Amino acid sequence: MNASSSPAPLSADPGADFAGHIGATLAVSQPAWTTPRRAPQGSPNVVVILLDDLGYGDFGCYGGEIDTPNIDRLARHGLRFTNYTTVPMCTPARAALLTGKNPHSVGCGWLTHNMPGYPGYRGGEISRDAPTIPELLREAGWSTMAVGKWHNTYDRNLHAAGDRSSWPLQRGFDRFYGFLAAETSYFHPDRMVEGNQLAVTDHYPEGYFATDDHTDRAIGWLAEHRSSAPEKPFFLYLAYQAPHTPLHAKPADLARYHGRYDAGWDAMREQRFKRQREMALIEPNAEMSPRNPGVPAWDELDAEQRALYARYMEVYAALVDNVDQNVGKLLDFLESTGQLDNTLILITSDNGANSIGGPTGVANLQDRRQGFGEDPLVLRTLLEQNRVGSEDTYAAYPSGWTQVSNTPYRYYKRTPMAGGIRVPFIAHWPKGIDGNEMPRRQWIHVTDILPTLLELTGIDYPALFNGYRTRHMDGTSFAAMLDDPEAPQRRDRQYYELQGNRGYISGSWKIVSLQAPSQPANLNNWMLFDLANDPAEIRDLAAERPDVLNRVIAEFEAEASANYVYPLDTRDERRALTLPPHELEDASTPRDFYRAAQTISSVIVSPLIADRDFTLRAKFDYAPGDEGVIFAMGDRFAGMVAYVMDGALCFIYQLWYRPIELAPIALEAGSQEFVLHYSALGQRRGRGEFQLNGAPVREAVDLSPTFVRVASGGMDVGINRRQPVSERYAHRGTFSYSGKIGAIRLEPGAHAHDTPVVVDEAAVQARMRASRADR
Numbered sequence: 001m002n003a004s005s006s007p008a009p010l011s012a013d014p015g016a017d018f019a020g021h022i023g024a025t026l027a028v029s030q031p032a033w034t035t036p037r038r039a040p041q042g043s044p045n046v047v048v049i050l051l052d053d054l055g056y057g058d059f060g061c062y063g064g065e066i067d068t069p070n071i072d073r074l075a076r077h078g079l080r081f082t083n084y085t086t087v088p089m090c091t092p093a094r095a096a097l098l099t100g101k102n103p104h105s106v107g108c109g110w111l112t113h114n115m116p117g118y119p120g121y122r123g124g125e126i127s128r129d130a131p132t133i134p135e136l137l138r139e140a141g142w143s144t145m146a147v148g149k150w151h152n153t154y155d156r157n158l159h160a161a162g163d164r165s166s167w168p169l170q171r172g173f174d175r176f177y178g179f180l181a182a183e184t185s186y187f188h189p190d191r192m193v194e195g196n197q198l199a200v201t202d203h204y205p206e207g208y209f210a211t212d213d214h215t216d217r218a219i220g221w222l223a224e225h226r227s228s229a230p231e232k233p234f235f236l237y238l239a240y241q242a243p244h245t246p247l248h249a250k251p252a253d254l255a256r257y258h259g260r261y262d263a264g265w266d267a268m269r270e271q272r273f274k275r276q277r278e279m280a281l282i283e284p285n286a287e288m289s290p291r292n293p294g295v296p297a298w299d300e301l302d303a304e305q306r307a308l309y310a311r312y313m314e315v316y317a318a319l320v321d322n323v324d325q326n327v328g329k330l331l332d333f334l335e336s337t338g339q340l341d342n343t344l345i346l347i348t349s350d351n352g353a354n355s356i357g358g359p360t361g362v363a364n365l366q367d368r369r370q371g372f373g374e375d376p377l378v379l380r381t382l383l384e385q386n387r388v389g390s391e392d393t394y395a396a397y398p399s400g401w402t403q404v405s406n407t408p409y410r411y412y413k414r415t416p417m418a419g420g421i422r423v424p425f426i427a428h429w430p431k432g433i434d435g436n437e438m439p440r441r442q443w444i445h446v447t448d449i450l451p452t453l454l455e456l457t458g459i460d461y462p463a464l465f466n467g468y469r470t471r472h473m474d475g476t477s478f479a480a481m482l483d484d485p486e487a488p489q490r491r492d493r494q495y496y497e498l499q500g501n502r503g504y505i506s507g508s509w510k511i512v513s514l515q516a517p518s519q520p521a522n523l524n525n526w527m528l529f530d531l532a533n534d535p536a537e538i539r540d541l542a543a544e545r546p547d548v549l550n551r552v553i554a555e556f557e558a559e560a561s562a563n564y565v566y567p568l569d570t571r572d573e574r575r576a577l578t579l580p581p582h583e584l585e586d587a588s589t590p591r592d593f594y595r596a597a598q599t600i601s602s603v604i605v606s607p608l609i610a611d612r613d614f615t616l617r618a619k620f621d622y623a624p625g626d627e628g629v630i631f632a633m634g635d636r637f638a639g640m641v642a643y644v645m646d647g648a649l650c651f652i653y654q655l656w657y658r659p660i661e662l663a664p665i666a667l668e669a670g671s672q673e674f675v676l677h678y679s680a681l682g683q684r685r686g687r688g689e690f691q692l693n694g695a696p697v698r699e700a701v702d703l704s705p706t707f708v709r710v711a712s713g714g715m716d717v718g719i720n721r722r723q724p725v726s727e728r729y730a731h732r733g734t735f736s737y738s739g740k741i742g743a744i745r746l747e748p749g750a751h752a753h754d755t756p757v758v759v760d761e762a763a764v765q766a767r768m769r770a771s772r773a774d775r
Contacts, residue, residue, distance in 0.1 A: 039141035043233045043457055044432065045343040046137070047330075048449070050097070050237070051323060052090060052149060052244035053413055054423060055353035055405025058320055062424050063276035063407065065260065065268070066317045070328035071347060071426065077435040078345075078428030079482065082281055085505075086351055086446040088413055088420040088498040090182065091124040091151050093350040093446055094239070098152075098171075099130040100450030100473035102495070104563040106130045110499065111182065112155050113576030115583075120564030123154030125166040129468035133450055134172030137235045140459050143225055147218045148178045148239035155181065155576075156583060158191065159601040160198070169196050173237070177217045183241060186210040186248035186319075187391035188723035190635075190712035191601060198598050202721045202734050209250050211242050211319075215326035219333045226337050238330070242323045245356060245365055246394040249318035254389055256321070257314040264298030264306065265313075265400035266291075272407040281439060282408055283535040289410040290538070292419075294359045295400045305360075308383050312361045312397035313404075315389035341430040344456065346449065349423040353405035355412035357396030364394045364656050366637035366711055369573065371684060378657050391723065394637055408536055416496035416503025416512055418537050432456070433482050440481055442489040447475030455479040495559040500570035504556035508532035511542075511552045517572040526553060577708055577757045579607060592743040593631070595718040602714045605633060605746070610757045611684065611706045613749030616676040618642060619742035622667045628737030629729070630674070631744045632720035635713035641725040642674060643735065649674060649692070652726045653703045659726065662690065665697050680706045680752035708757060717744050 011017075020032030060068045061075035087093040091111045092103030099106055107122030115123040126132065134144035146168050153166040158180050168176035177194050184190045189210045192199040218238055225234055261268060269288070276282045291297070301309065327347070334340040362368050363379055382388050389395060402412050403419070411417035425444070427433060454461060455477040462470060480487040496503035500515035510529045515521055528542040528549045542549050560566060569575060579587060587607030593600055608614060618630050622644065630642040630649075639654045648664030649672070677689040684705035690698040713725065718737045724730040751757055 037139075037141050039233050040458060041231075042342070043142075044429065045233045045235070045339060046142070046453060046457075047236045047238060047343055047345045048097070048133075049327065049345065049347040050094070050148075050239045051347075051349040052239075052241050053351065053354040054243055054320065054349035055402070055407070055419070056409060056422050056424060057272045057276060057407035058243075058353070058405050059424050061426070063272045063279060063281055065271065066320045066324075067256070068320065068324040070324050070331060073331070074327075074345060074347065074428040075426045076437070077430065078426055078433055079436055080281070080439040081425040081427070081444055082439045082441055083443045084348065084423065084425035084445070085421045085443070085494065086349070086423055088351050088416055088496060088501070090149075090244075090350050092498065094150075094152055095124070095126050096446045097350075097449050098132040098134075099126060100447050100475040101130050101471070102447060102474045102563045104497065104565050105471070105474070107564075108152065109497065109565065110569070111576070112151060112153060113182070113573075114578070115154060115156070115580050116569065116575070116578075117580060118564070118567060120566075121569070123156075124152050125154050125157075126152055126171065128165075128466065129470050131462065131465040131470060132172045133453060134235055134237065135465065136172075136450075136454065136459055136461075137457070138172050138174065140457065141232065143229070143232055143234040144173045144237075145175045145218065145221050145225075145234065146173045146178065146237040146239065147176070147214045147221075148237075149241045149244075150176070150178060150180045150239070151182055153180050155603050156579075159604050160597075164196055167193075167196060175221055178214060178239070179241075183244055183246065184210070184712060185246060185391065185394075185723065186241070188635075190722065191599070191714070200598060202719065204722065207250075209248075209322070211240055211322050211326055214238070214240065215329055219330060222333060223337075226339070240323055240326075243316055243319040245354065245396045247312065247315045247319060247389060247397060248391070248393075248395075249315045249389040250322060253318035253322050253325075254314060257317045259310075260317065261310040261313040261401075262306070264301075264310070265295075265398075265404050266298045269404045269407050272404065276408065285533065286408055286535045287538060288408055289536045292355075292399065292403050292411060295398075295403060296359065298400070304380070308379060308388070309361060309398050309400070311383060311388045312357070312395060313401045315395060316397050316401065316405075318389070342432075344427070344429040344432065344453075347424070347426040347428075351413045352409075352418075352420045352423055353402045353412060354396070355399040355402045355414075357398050357402070359399055361398035361401075362396050363388060364637055365396050366394050367656055369711070370638055370655070370708065371705060372655075375657065392636070410537055411514075414498055415501045415514060416498065417514075418535075420498075421496060421503075427482060429482075436485060438485065440485060442478065442481050442487070443491060444478045444481070445475065445491060445494050447473070448478050448491070449475065451475045451477040452479050493555065495556055495563065495565070497560065497565045497568075499572075500568040502556065502560075502565075502568075504552055504559070505531070506552045506555050509548055509552050510537065511549060511556065512537070515568070515570045517570060518574070519570060521568045521570050523568075528552070574756045577610065579757075583607070588748050590745060590747040592745050593715045593717050594743055595741050597717070599713070599721055600715040602634070602710045602712055605715045606707070606710045607757075608746045608748045609678070609707055609710070610751075611708050611755040612680050612751040612757070614678050615745075615747040615749070616678070617745040617747070618672075618674045619744075620672050620674075620737070621670070621740040622672050623669050623739060626737070626739040627735075628739075629716065629718065629720045629735045630737060630741060631718075632716040632725045633713065634707075634710040634725060635723050636725055636727070638707055638710055639713055639725045641720065643720075643729060644737065644739075645729065650728070651676075651690070652728065653688070654725050660701070660703055662698055662701070665690075665692055678703065680750075680755070682752045682754045684708075684752075706752065708755075715744070717741060
């Protein structure tokens with residue numbers, strides 16, 4: 001079966017190739033019908049369950065102590081691969097999984113936050129000549145559904161007027177429900193999308209949790225599908241955000257892990273390593289790697305640190321546990337409807353566990369992104385009140401626990417060391433796979449998933465798709481390994497690159513070059529590892545075997561050139577703040593925001609206020625008794641809000657537990673115009689001047705630091721949807737304003753002289769002028 005048209009031109013003319021006869025009347029005419037597109041009888045359903053930032057050793061069936069009985073059941077009756085590698089970060093890994101191609105070659109070399117102007121880095125949007133799994137399966141007769149995290153659309157296209165060509169429905173899915181960005185709250189997810197539209201959600205119900213919601217939506221769709229077309233196979237891409245930051249957990253899930261990690265990361269890693277060896281999940285000669293740089297010994301920490309750090313890991317474990325519960329719900333539905341036996345289920349993670357929390361972890365990652373440290377008193381209070389992991393926090397666990405997640409391997413997500421790229425991979429298909437307790441040890445890679453699915457479903461990879469000539473897939477099928485544990489390994493080399501960190505595996509040799517964030521790239525600091533004798537990548541042999549090192553470097557350079565890996569960009573997340581010149585121009589245009597609209601995306605709002613001068617004007621009417629939100633921007637972790645309560649206008653510059661609040665401004669009945677003139681003074685300092693109806697009411701108010709990015713929440717007018725910006729009115733729900741509101745206007749001004757937001761603007765403009773001169 002071919003999933004696409006042949007290279008011959010297609011015709012949409014309804015009379016082309018009509019096999020009947022058309023006469024003057026129906027009586028003398030002969031009808032004819034085209035055969036509908038259908039998958040072959042007995043074709044399997046396909047479910048890909050993708051976790052986010054999960055380490056190799058986190059599942060129980062991979063040696064972890066986290067309770068994952070449902071995932072363990074799939075492993076017990078299916079297959080576990082112990083040498084599966086992926087790409088070291090979210091967006092590129094998803095592109096590789098969906099296309100079978102190396103991510104740089106389809107424009108997805110980094111995240112969706114950045115469009116630097118090079119072929120390998122096109123904002124995370126998959127090139128149109130690379131058909132995706134759902135595009136190919138849908139063309140061949142499968143229904144296609146996606147739920148959860150997408151993260152393959154350029155951030156600046158995540159708004160009402162954005163280019164939707166890379167949204168899920170335009171890349172092969174019949175149905176989509178989830179979010180398009182990198183991360184969001186599990187309790188109050190931001191910018192949820194259903195199909196091609198923003199899901200209208202002003203407030204989430206008590207007890208809401210995103211992972212549960214995603215699973216319930218998937219099961220609902222599968223139930224509808226089963227009733228509507230029981231013989232038609234389906235493809236479900238269930239892309240959970242968990243356990244990506246923010247680390248959130250439901251109270252009942254968290255309670256089950258209380259005290260489980262008190263022994264600390266050194267002891268827990270030893271225990272995992274021992275179980276992995278007993279379960280034959282690691283190579284017999286694999287050694288326990290030393291602590292990663294910056295990770296202290298657990299015994300060196302004081303009691304207060306140990307209590308807080310253990311709680312972070314309890315939240316992480318509870319979040320993984322919650323995923324397992326939801327996998328169980330899905331399995332129960334498939335089994336109860338008679339579909340489990342002929343459903344191929346693949347479970348894996350997009351990359352290894354994340355070290356973004358650093359050595360100490362963090363209760364509010366957004367604070368760190370804004371440049372703040374944490375107040376020990378706030379941390380102590382959160383821990384004592386059992387609020388770490390609640391909606392009041394935006395947590396990431398310490399990197400000591402990250403190394404436990406990645407047991408026995410070194411380093412983390414973002415690096416091509418084994419800790420960043422070796423993750424679990426489970427395949428379950430009762431009709432097509434005989435379960436085997438012994439793991440498969442052959443090396444397979446994320447790009448191998450698509451060619452394997454094509455072989456199992458009998459679909460040919462097309463030479464043309466949607467009018468584009470396709471390029472070859474980079475992956476290779478491992479279908480034979482599902483039946484035969486002795487089937488030969490089909491790959492022996494693969495390149496890796498992420499944020500300047502490079503790697504290459506060639507046979508049993510591996511080279512790695514790690515870069516310090518935001519420092520000039522060192523192109524020659526290669527390490528060399530002998531994977532056959534050192535699978536945990538502990539001993540660097542670069543100085544001893546320069547002949548091998550130079551050979552493998554040459555192989556990497558050839559692949560890097562062919563896949564658009566260069567130029568290397570070692571900037572940290574600040575690269576997400578810089579915009580192409582045309583977008584900088586757009587972000588200097590004043591915007592009006594209206595009450596009739598749903599929340600306007602933070603990707604629109606952030607550039608208007610990012611470390612720059614701006615003027616905000618809010619017009620509204622007030623009569624005695626009116627109250628509610630005039631405008632709300634951002635969220636509780638970073639934002640601002642103006643609201644009316646008790647006859648006065650209140651303004652809060654919200655920074656988690658450090659809000660800057662104006663004294664209430666008394667209102668008189670009638671039309672009002674509230675104005676904030678904001679000045680960005682440099683070094684992330686800011687000052688506000690406030691007016692009401694043309695008269696100054698507050699002058700020289702310190703509003704520091706300047707915001708560089710409003711991560712979520714966007715702009716609401718007359719209401720505060722989802723999570724309230726301030727706890728002052730949280731008990732009032734969405735706190736909709738009872739009076740009339742005009743437009744809220746934002747007028748952007750000059751950036752601070754030392755801003756990180758336009759750090760590359762002059763260089764970009766100079767290169768563009770030079771390019772025009774050359775032409």
